[in-house]
Amino acid sequence: GAGVSQTPSNKVTEKGKYVELRCDPISGHTALYWYRQSLGQGPEFLIYFQGTGAADDSGLPNDRFFAVRPEGSVSTLKIQRTERGDSAVYLCASSPIATGELFFGEGSRLTVL
Amino acid sequence: DQQVKQNSPSLSVQEGRISILNCDYTNSMFDYFLWYKKYPAEGPTFLISISSIKDKNEDGRFTVFLNKSAKHLSLHIVPSQPGDSAVYFCAASEGRTGNQFYFGTGTSLTVIP
Numbered sequence: 001g002a003g004v005s006q007t008p009s010n011k012v013t014e015k016g017k018y019v020e021l022r023c024d025p026i027s028g029h030t031a032l033y034w035y036r037q038s039l040g041q042g043p044e045f046l047i048y049f050q051g052t053g054a055a056d057d058s059g060l061p062n063d064r065f066f067a068v069r070p071e072g073s074v075s076t077l078k079i080q081r082t083e084r085g086d087s088a089v090y091l092c093a094s095s096p097i098a099t100g101e102l103f104f105g106e107g108s109r110l111t112v113l
Numbered sequence: 114d115q116q117v118k119q120n121s122p123s124l125s126v127q128e129g130r131i132s133i134l135n136c137d138y139t140n141s142m143f144d145y146f147l148w149y150k151k152y153p154a155e156g157p158t159f160l161i162s163i164s165s166i167k168d169k170n171e172d173g174r175f176t177v178f179l180n181k182s183a184k185h186l187s188l189h190i191v192p193s194q195p196g197d198s199a200v201y202f203c204a205a206s207e208g209r210t211g212n213q214f215y216f217g218t219g220t221s222l223t224v225i226p
Contacts, residue, residue, distance in 0.1 A: 042202050042216030104156030
């Protein structure tokens with residue numbers, strides 16, 4: 001389809017493991033955002049890419065979290081040494097720079113046991 | 114600290130009546146505001162936006178009002194329909210593009226047939 005695609009849709013892992021979450025944005029969208037949504041909360045900003053570079057990573061909670069977008073399209077969010085508190089839905093959004101509207105994917109639900 | 118607040122976690126409205134969802138913000142630098150609608154197991158979808166140069170923006174049954182002095186915005190849905198039942202998030206940013214969006218915690222709207 002033409003929307004933002006996120007994989008996997010669900011990921012269950014054990015505490016301490018490494019996890020990668022992938023986002024395929026809408027073609028032509030130069031801006032890409034990662035958000036995290038916990039139960040009962042609104043989406044919480046993690047990181048924003050403009051092209052290949054991270055323009056704002058101030059929302060990453062600690063150095064266990066890292067994200068890349070090497071070719072300015074697909075992005076991967078990487079979480080090392082997962083903790084139970086990392087359990088949440090991780091949302092990716094892309095945006096055509098001219099409008100500022102965010103188009104969200106369906107999210108990747110991460111459960112850390 | 115929550116810079117965007119939605120103080121009503123839920124709202125029930127009769128079909129055909131008006132739904133009014135409220136949102137308050139604390140950062141006076143915010144000048145671009147959006148409303149998103151979210152169904153279960155789906156990502157948020159963009160509904161309507163307003164920039165601070167306006168105090169009203171209308172799109173079909175949806176109207177957003179902005180009161181900058183009160184740092185308050187509201188979304189009006191008239192007439193409400195059962196398909197409008199969803200969680201509604203407001204979001205705010207400094208500038209239309211290139212900045213992180215801050216989201217409220219959401220209001221769950223139920224439209225009763």
